[in-house]
Amino acid sequence: MSYVVDFVNVSTVGLERSPVADALAGLRANEARYFSNKYAHVFTTDPAAEVPDLVEYVRRVLAEERGIVIASPPLEATEALVDGLRWTYVFHESGLVVNVLYALEPGGKRAVGFKLSDGMEVPDELADTFKFARQKSKLAGTIRGSYFVVKGEY
Template identity: 70%
Template sequence: MPYTVDFGTVSTTGLESSPVADALAGLRANEARYFKNKYDHVFTVEPAEDAAATVDWVHRILEEERGIVVSSRALEATGFEVEGIRMAYVFYESGLSINVMYTLEDSGKRAVGFKLSDGMEVPAELAAFKFARQKSKLAGTIRGSYFVVKNEY
């Protein structure tokens, strides 16, 4: 069942099994606020098993582009399109959030972004990446990194 993320009242709904559930909920709310403010898009998520096509698409890009296999269990995911950009988000039990920004126009930007919730360690599969820090009122300190997608998906 889809869940509309409320960035006014941060909730751990769907993320309770994460050891950093509060921080992950803040991270999810931070994304919801961004999409509402920038695109007037309501950010909804659903259990990962109900969004298998989105999770599989993200995992395929990770594997084919960089040989990355995420060891944590996917809890929730969402996929949507705004202004010609296909977006996908997967939120993991470890506190990791992975997003794919895939511009549908051939010459557009395409990238995979990683965000680590406050309090989680860098997963071994992402040890090669350097993470920049940003402060968020909703999520505390977010560490983020990304890579550019080279192929077509």
């Protein structure tokens, strides 16, 4: 069942299995606020099992671009098509959020972003390759993030 993410009244709905559920919910709400403010888009997530095509898309981009396989099970996923951009998000049980930003026009921005929920360790599959910058958020506490540019066509 789809969940419309409320960034005013943050909820752990769909994220309860995560050991950092409150922080992950704050991170999800932070993303919802961004999409609301920047694109007037309502950020809605679905259980990962209900949108396997989105989970597979993100898995494929990670595997083909960098040989990365995320060990943590996916909890939720979503996709937003705004301003010629395809944003695909997967929220993982560990507290990791992976998003693929993919411009639909050739030559546009294309990148994979990683965000770590407050209180989680850097996953082993990312620890040796990425440095994470810190950002403060009223909704999510301290967010640590990193990214890489996508070279292939997806």
